[in-house]
Amino acid sequence: MIEATGLTKHYGKTVAVDDLSFTVAPGRVTGFLGPNGAGKSTTMRMVLGLDRPTRGKVLIDGKTYHELHRPLGTVGALLDAKWVHPNRSARAHLLWLARSNGIPARRVDEVLELVGLTQVAKRRAGGFSLGMAQRLGIAGALLGDPKVLLFDEPVNGLDPEGIQWIRQFMHRLADQGRTVFVSSHLLSEMAQTAQDLIVIGRGRLIAQTSTERFIQDATEDAVKVRSPQLDRLRALLPGDARVTDGDGSLVVHGVEPARIGELAASNGITLHELSPQRGSLEEAFIQLTKESVEYHAHD
Numbered sequence: 050m051i052e053a054t055g056l057t058k059h060y061g062k063t064v065a066v067d068d069l070s071f072t073v074a075p076g077r078v079t080g081f082l083g084p085n086g087a088g089k090s091t092t093m094r095m096v097l098g099l100d101r102p103t104r105g106k107v108l109i110d111g112k113t114y115h116e117l118h119r120p121l122g123t124v125g126a127l128l129d130a131k132w133v134h135p136n137r138s139a140r141a142h143l144l145w146l147a148r149s150n151g152i153p154a155r156r157v158d159e160v161l162e163l164v165g166l167t168q169v170a171k172r173r174a175g176g177f178s179l180g181m182a183q184r185l186g187i188a189g190a191l192l193g194d195p196k197v198l199l200f201d202e203p204v205n206g207l208d209p210e211g212i213q214w215i216r217q218f219m220h221r222l223a224d225q226g227r228t229v230f231v232s233s234h235l236l237s238e239m240a241q242t243a244q245d246l247i248v249i250g251r252g253r254l255i256a257q258t259s260t261e262r263f264i265q266d267a268t269e270d271a272v273k274v275r276s277p278q279l280d281r282l283r284a285l286l287p288g289d290a291r292v293t294d295g296d297g298s299l300v301v302h303g304v305e306p307a308r309i310g311e312l313a314a315s316n317g318i319t320l321h322e323l324s325p326q327r328g329s330l331e332e333a334f335i336q337l338t339k340e341s342v343e344y345h346a347h348d
């Protein structure tokens with residue numbers, strides 16, 4: 050469990066994180082979503098004690114990072130996959146990490162197996178593809194068998210197979226009862242990965258909700274209508290309907306498709322199309338975080 054209360058970070062005049070309060074529950078994959086510069090990495094660094102909050106606090110299982118007795122046994126993180134000594138083998142890198150944290154060497158072979166790197170464990174980590182480097186980073190995060198895991202943009206730059214692997218792996222970790230907190234700037238990515246979402250913009254909380262709920266609220270359904278008597282149909286729509294003109298069609302928000310069909314039928318209007326449209330996820334997200342991006346552009 051991660052609990053942030055009034056978490057705030059200033060860098061000089063820049064407010065990177067602004068009075069952020071949220072909870073990340075165990076047994077689920079929680080997405081940490083926000084446009085570039087929203088404050089995701091800064092928040093994760095504060096969780097991990099790498100940055101000191103200007104105000105507020107963030108606790109891992111009730112303690113600040115610095116109060117943890119065995120930090121790696123409580124929380125593991127993948128912040129930057131390329132953070133390895135390029136000439137060390139994957140195994141040597143993990144052994145070094147394990148030794149400096151009092152973790153037995155046999156755990157290194159376990160985590161290599163878990164992430165599927167056993168076959169390449171003796172190869173130079175500097176020559177690894179991004180996908181392999183991510184796996185090595187995840188192996189490092191798992192060394193202490195922690196209950197809480199943080200991943201900062203773990204699928205950035207990966208091919209579809211690598212993305213799929215990371216997604217499934219995160220779900221497996223959550224199914225084992227762990228707290229999995231993963232950041233991304235892409236809602237479409239998070240929609241496929243996370244069960245819960247914490248959405249931020251300009252360092253502030255925009256929403257904390259289930260992914261399903263967020264998508265439902267953010268994407269409003271609309272109906273596309275095509276008819277040779279469009280103008281007549283438009284005049285018959287209820288006053289609170291919002292209508293946008295398409296290419297020889299109307300897109301109607303706020304009226305059920307059935308109601309539009311009935312209106313057309315009872316007024317003798319021919320319909321050539323009556324199709325429900327699902328709002329685009331990315332559009333909804335951009336709309337929701339627009340204010341923060343605009344603010345940023347004027348900075």
Ligand SMILES: Nc1ncnc2c1ncn2[C@@H]1O[C@H](COP(=O)(O)OP(=O)(O)OP(=O)(O)O)[C@@H](O)[C@H]1O
Nearest residue numbers: 060063065083084085086087088089090091092234
């Ligand atoms: N060490 C630092 N010194 C000064 N400003 C910083 C520092 N780290 C972050 N910032 C600023 O704080 C804000 C939040 O940055 P942060 O990297 O946390 O955002 P992010 O959501 O992780 O974005 P991205 O997806 O681009 O990494 C930005 O305006 C950034 O320029």
